[in-house]
Amino acid sequence: MAKLRKDFLWGGAVAAHQLEGGWQAGGKGVSVADVMTVGANGVQRRITDGVQPGENYPNHDAIDFYHHYKEDIQLFKELGLKCFRTSIAWTRIYPNGDEDQPNEAGLQFYDDLFDELLKNGIQPVITLSHFEMPYHLVTEYGGWRNRKVIDFFVKFATTVFKRYKDKVKYWMTFNEINNQADYRGTFALFTNSGLQIKPGEDAEAVMYQAAHYECVASALAVQIGHEINPAFQIGAMIAMVPIYPASPDPRDVFKAERAMQSRYWFADVQANGRYPRWLRSYQARKFDLDITLADLDVLKAGTVDYIGFSYYMSFAVKAKANEPADFAYEEAADQVENLTVQRSEWGWQIDPVGLRYAMNWFNDRYDLALFIVENGFGAVDQLTADHQVHDDYRIAYLKAHIEQMKLAVEYDGVDLIGYTPWGFIDLVSAGTGQMDKRYGMIYVDKNDAGEGTLKRYKKDSFAWYRQVIQSNGDQL
């Protein structure tokens, strides 16, 4: 029976714009994330013109990791982390995205951060782009709808690959690149690609074009990265939400299959180096896209080394009564509640077995190592008068998922690099833009109104996870 690797990367995951703050520090430019106001009561976050520091932009200060990282890393060390997954804010390196020369202060910040991590025995695992491209690339170039953005991204990637080539081994290109498959959700489109759809435009066509350019940029980055340091491991990062048929009705089963194809073709392109046949057929029928033969060669030459993925939940879908033959998956409209599983306060379906299913799905298709780079439970936590947080619900969620993760390694032949629970230190939620939805094992004293001391407190899950790491997953 296989066990977890001896060098298994137990860690924690965050993203620059959700914890750093310092949104204008050290010459940083304005990113897409910096212009998103909060979304309250189920309303999506939205873009607001005229960026001002203020309470409506919680990520501007976030948990001020920019100024607290040294003391935070001491806590990470106490937790026993082997790795720390974060992203490099593109706007610290190229504030507008289209400059010729990088911003030295931004580069220095990550040098200092990575040195501090390494000094404490924690290896950085880095996402190049996590929902925060320079806003200037949106206003001037239209975001990823513009082929020129490939060059800007490749320049950014090349700069940081060269600079940190001896400090970082594991990289990922785009965070949850496939979220934009839900092209009807403006939040996913804007955060992934900086896309604003004009009246009368076909959002689906714009998404496919932008996503193609991102895949080309990702493949170029993989190739260049390997030239800079052949030991680099450069992965995809896919938001994995298994989609089940609501019933054994064959029409529901095929609906779920089309839904999986629609959400996960990104992984086919990044891992196999080519578009799947169904999508080539679909795109040729419906759109006139700029996909050149040279692009297809780039995709083939720049396949990823591993599959990184996030896992929080599963969906279930039901076929419409009169489904047309040429139907497209509609993320929100096609979903039905899966009554066999529980839900979080935000309606996220809690499904640990789905993690084993997901690992098998990737394992069968791509024959690559996997890395679970996000998993976690968002909840409203209560800080007691003596600064404790009794988050047994979070421990229960993580434990159930780690159990399934181990089964996939022990019985299904999965080669798993590591596991980095999301938001292991409280940070700004991507979905709500607020602090209310906490994932951490470390509590940060800051509320939705932006008030608080920013003091850090260990939750019950902190001691629990430390013991999990110490026992390499034996003691859950």
Ligand code: BGP
């Ligand atoms: C993933 C993102 C993260 C993170 C997480 C939790 O989609 O990669 O950035 O925020 O989801 O989502 P939320 O913050 O909306 O609860």
